[in-house]
Amino acid sequence: ELLPLVPDVLESMEQFQLLAVDDVDLFAGHGEWEEALFHLYNRVMALGGTLLFSAGASPGGVPWVLPDLATRLAAGPVFRLQPLEEDDLVTLLIERANERGLKLGGDVARFMVLRSERAPAALIQRLATLDRVALARQRALTIPFVKDVFGW
Template structure:
């Protein structure tokens, strides 16, 4: 793997250094965080899958896993972002303790990638390396061409992220704002929720933009300020 690619992957991970399992929001009935913790500490499974719609927090969970288990050698790779680089990016990854593959379904239907992942999985299993993967659907429902790859990815537990309702999205706003270092009034939260896209990634980007603008202009985050910054 070329040095520039390693650098880009490291930067991708550094952008998620604030992600933790503790600041991931899930409904009271949610079991995702508990299941991930069990996978790392007690499970003998090689693979754990997280599925769900886009921008529901799957990447956050992978980043959180890398941040939370620093005693392990952990490697994050977005297959949607790096599929065009070719399968050579997988070389030697079995030397890690944990591999986090985001959007593994992005390479479904690509024989070279599927074959390479299949052989990497077998090498990892021999060495005790765990896989934490995300996709839109469960591995058993993902259109992989290689049956053996689909079977192996479906060996472990798979959890689906639920779509959040309005109240839960507001709770996410509170958590993300607190992580950045500020609070939002109820009026501002309601205004953002009426105007912003519904996905969690967009909400995060909006909060980061508001935080930077507030620091530059030295102004509190009010409804008029949000309206001005976001051009709403």
């Protein structure tokens, strides 16, 4: 969303205590943008703010024009996120259900994972739907109930 704009859009962003820039690797090869990000990083750090960057690759794996930007981006912790496996998605659903005060059995959670889009956000949205419908119908979260709600 930022790339079509001018890099000056980053001016004064250091006023925020927390600043997140998604897909920062898309700025690679755009010298003016890289320089603007470099200076933004320095201003935020000077004021004691916090920066969060996301990218499709580690800072060292991006072809930056400005090597100092790569150094800055690698200065903090760098995490590589992996897609959740089936068992992890089941665990996620069960934990989120518990947070909502719902009892979701492992068999029902696995049933949902096997039939739904396997993106965490999609599964959590389905859980929210089940929460609303179960409350309205005063029903427990069972496989037949899940089948009925989602037409599976």
